[in-house]
Amino acid sequence: MPSRSAAGVRTGVRVVVAGDRGTGKSSLISAAASDAFPEYVPAVLPPTRLPSDFYPDGVPVTIVDTSSSMESRIKLIDELKRADAVVLTYACDQPMTLSRLSSFWLPELRKLEIKAPVIVVGCKLDLRDERQPMNLEQVMAPIMQQFREIETCIECSSATLIQVPDVFYYAQKAVLHPTAPLFDQEKQTLKPRCIRALKRIFMLCDHDMDGALSDAELNEFQVKCFNAPLQPAEIVGVKRVVQERIRGGVSDLGLTLEGFLFLHALFIEKGRLETTWAVLRKFGYNDELKLRDDILPVPTKHAPDQTVELTNEAIDFLRGIFRLYDSDNDGSLQPSEFDDIFVTAPESPWTVDPYVDAAERTPQGNLTINGFLSEWALMTTLDPSYCLANLICIGYGGDPTSALRVTRRRSVDRKKKQTEKNVFHCFVFGPKKSGKSALLNSFIGRTFSSNYTPTNDVRYVANAVEQIGGSQKTLILQEIPEDGVKKLLSNKECLAACDVAVFLYDSSDEYSWKRSRELLLDVARRGEESGYGVPCLLIAAKDDLDPFPMSLQNSARVTQQLGMEAPIPVGVKLRDSKSVFSRIVSAAEHPHLSIPETEKGKKRKRYRRLVNSSLMFVSG
CATH class of the missing domain: 1.10.238.10 (EF-hand)
Structure with a gap:
């Protein structure tokens, strides 16, 4: 069952309780759910649900009990990986179980790469030896310094019900209002992404764009986020707190950006993260402080x-x-x-x-x-x-x-013999050292370098291309490393988004030509099989070097057989490359031309024509 709605809002919180045997895990869960100390508790409880009205946030909590036995280890690991929050327990009357948190449990969570926030809970507070008092803050401070994933430490007693409901309130709060995205605990400052989000919110609320939130703008902000206006005395009080604590936080015009950021840092330091989160979520942010998908109407249903x-x-x-x-x-x-x-x-x-x-x-x-x-x-x-x-x-x-x-489907563009697109996506194929990177560099005005650096990952460049008649189109070149071609073509729809493909080869190297021809035929076959055939161009790179014998004749023959344009010659340093990019765009603008046809493809087309003519004869 998903813990988020389609709008990214939490619909439930899953809390997993773990810890050494005998530390009071099951009793804690039972006492929280029933508000009474259980007389009998099984070894491991089934999942327990606290309803949505149990805590103020109105989100139900599912509590999962676990066993620490070796036989149950696989199930424990599975539950921890599915947890939204982890409650780690120790027994207040057994100091060794507290030591085990930093010697075993917390390192184990890191080893398993558990990213959920951790709540450390001391159970059986009523059984602690009064002759050995313990300052929880002093004991836990170095542990929390080492393990930043710990959100809260709390001690409780299931027998006397002291702070039992608070345990799962803090666990739920750590999930619904996490600290990590907002605040850097080590530096004690707001994190950069949080500052950027709050700055945008401030600018959206500063309607008169004077660099400060006036009393009226502050009030409007309060109503938008919390559905309640601020009283005049409250506004005065807020500004007084800021004025006393930070220079420049308040100007004659109202609360400045510095003051606005300070207020949120203050809320977080005082444990009122829900206030800042309420503001962020009202303005469309998710837990990663990015705009939620539900407010981004991106067209997703298309071919x-x-x-x-x-x-x-x-x-x-x-x-x-x-x-x-x-x-x-x-x-x-x-x-x-x-x-x-x-x-x-x-x-x-x-x-x-x-x-x-x-x-x-x-x-x-x-x-x-x-x-x-x-x-x-x-x-x-x-x-x-x-x-x-x-x-x-x-x-x-x-x-x-x-x-x-x-944009319109490319298959429709082919039938209509024209396209309405303004941005064309070109795949650049070729063997190693054929000049693919040099072509891309030339496209964005980089100077030619004779040093060879192999491209291991897919690379993109984009630029505007002026066409005859003054029109301007944007061309995206995607360099496909030779080693990545097989993986690319294994996807049936790999050519769907490609408007044009170019194939480079070093015209002074016979192997480079043969390998480029193989790549061209592979792409042509994939286009015929998938129905996403694309216009293709051959580029004879390094044309100013001595060509290998028969290079021009071979390449001209192949392009003629495939129904393509003759290869485009370019020099080593690509000095006159503008015309090359213009020809690439022209090929993309005429999607019905320059699509290579293999012999197998031609036979398939002839067969379809024969079948169609036979059907027409029978119909007649």
């Missing part, structure tokens, strides 16, 4: 040969963002200007693969407008949900459904 693109409305918004953050008006974004755009997103999205170094930059490392829009086009193609979330986080105020559009 494999349909892709997602940004609409003109979204592109106009991005052009405006570019101009806004290009503070020196030099037509490019410096790294600092670029980072400023994403200060309200969970992180800057293009600092990691596959987006890092995927677009055109100036010699100074600045991002051009073409590079900026190409990065967005790439992100939309690869991860539409991530793209839409980032658009919203940086301030896209239009209807989210108006930001993305689904």
